[in-house]
Amino acid sequence: MSFVKHQLRLADDMERRGQWPERSPWIPPELGVLQRDRFAPDRLWTWDGQAYQPIDRATDPTRWTTEVYAGADEPAVTQVNDGIATSSLSAQSLVVDMLDALLLEEGHHVLELGTGTGWNAGLLARRTSTQVTSVETDPALAGPARQRLAAAGTQVAVEVGDGNAGWPANAPYDRVIATYAVDQVPWAWLEQTVPGGRIVTPWGHLGHVALTVAADGRTASGWFQGLAMFMPARGTAPARRYRQVREEAPPTGDRPFLRALEPLRDDWNLRFALRVALPDLQISTAVDQDGLNAWIHDRTSWASLTATGGGRTVTTQGGPRQLADDVEQAWDQWIAQGRPSLYEYGMTVEPDRQYVWAATHTPAPAGQPARRPMSFDIELVRPKSLTCAD
Structure with missing residues (x-):
């Protein structure tokens, strides 16, 4: 053939x-x-x-x-x-x-x-x-x-x-x-x-x-x-499903969510910025007869952003973290920084830490990456044994 x-x-x-x-x-x-x-x-x-x-x-x-x-x-x-x-x-x-x-x-x-x-x-x-x-x-x-x-x-x-x-x-x-x-x-x-x-x-x-x-x-x-999406190293703890987390953490209340959800689905620059600021969050979206919905979770907390018709959205949250609040804060920070694209982000790795930064549009000093004020430190943990999978 x-x-x-x-x-x-x-x-x-x-x-x-x-x-x-x-x-x-x-x-x-x-x-x-x-x-x-x-x-x-x-x-x-x-x-x-x-x-x-x-x-x-x-x-x-x-x-x-x-x-x-x-x-x-x-x-x-x-x-x-x-x-x-x-x-x-x-x-x-x-x-x-x-x-x-x-x-x-x-x-x-x-x-x-x-x-x-x-x-x-x-x-x-x-x-x-x-x-x-x-x-x-x-x-x-x-x-x-x-x-x-x-x-x-x-x-x-x-x-x-x-x-x-x-x-x-x-x-x-x-x-x-x-x-x-x-x-x-x-x-x-x-x-x-x-x-x-x-x-x-x-x-x-x-x-x-x-x-x-x-x-x-x-x-x-x-x-x-x-925006590469590759399988993780073997030995990495598998991601938990939204349903699993929600079943273990009862809701703590709801409130209106006063912004359109389309950017959460369509704007990959925003999605990447949220990934940088909140690296442990999983976000998914889907449309039903009332509009666009979103579901957010980490390993212990969850938030649903539910369309109720007429362009209205309600968020319900559960667990120790208020994930919808966290997303709104990171979203606002990204807007305040001028909505940098994913190509304006960089990473620096040092012996005991690594951090992600967002670049300015002005030249950086020789040998130094330019940065906006936001910089996200990520603890550099060296697992005992991580293995690889294509």
Whole structure:
């Protein structure tokens, strides 16, 4: 079966939407060589609204192909454990965006954390023309990825280990890229990157950042590049569902909510600002006959923003935190700061902390990131064991 037409369809879609990065002209030709289907396992998984269901290439090749090439912004789930998706063949547009952010050049020594299917590692190796080191926690993923990469003729050393520890045996690296999300950037990644080197990683459940290591190797700073949504490191506590939290925390009262909810659904700059200010919150929205509704929760508290018709909204809250109040305060702060876009945010990582800042429009002093008055400190906790999943 030829998959060329499917790859061309994704390429045309990205061209039409202006998603090919001008500074990385090497990417489209390499995607034409290392097509997605070459790195997809014979069993994929799809969500039916209740659970993940298998799609087997041998018994349903057409549906399997449709899943692999569903769209430029669509991943394909490649592994499910205990009903939870734990690895995927990432969306093509996201892979392209992160490869572009890496500023990869021929001859660079690269470390990848989270081998997954091996597709991203193969693209890295073809660009650098050197051996790439890729670390995968799951031997069940590492073995097949190693075979696919060898069959594709790429130079990738797939190692089994904890991605958060990097791979010191082959350090230092010019470039480091993670294919799983971290809330705190592991200090080991900075220690294993050369001064002036670049680290690209998804950050928590929304956004990916590109950091440049300082000349003294003691800090790294850089800008957020987009809205990557990757699976978290294995070992991360699973997110709780809104219903679970609400069942455990009775409501403490309700009141009118006096602002339109559409920005919570449509304005990703606001959503990112709320993620920065309130990183533990989960926000979802849906429309019913009365209008747009929203649900907010963390691990112990919840808030519902319920449309009651006529453009009116009521919020009901429960738990130790008043989450609707917290969202309003962070929303007001974002407005007061001039509604910075996600591309105006950056991150600095130091040995004992990391913090996110929003940039001014004026030049910063040499070697220093410009900031608005708001700066959000995030405790840099080094978990005992975090593992990686693409």
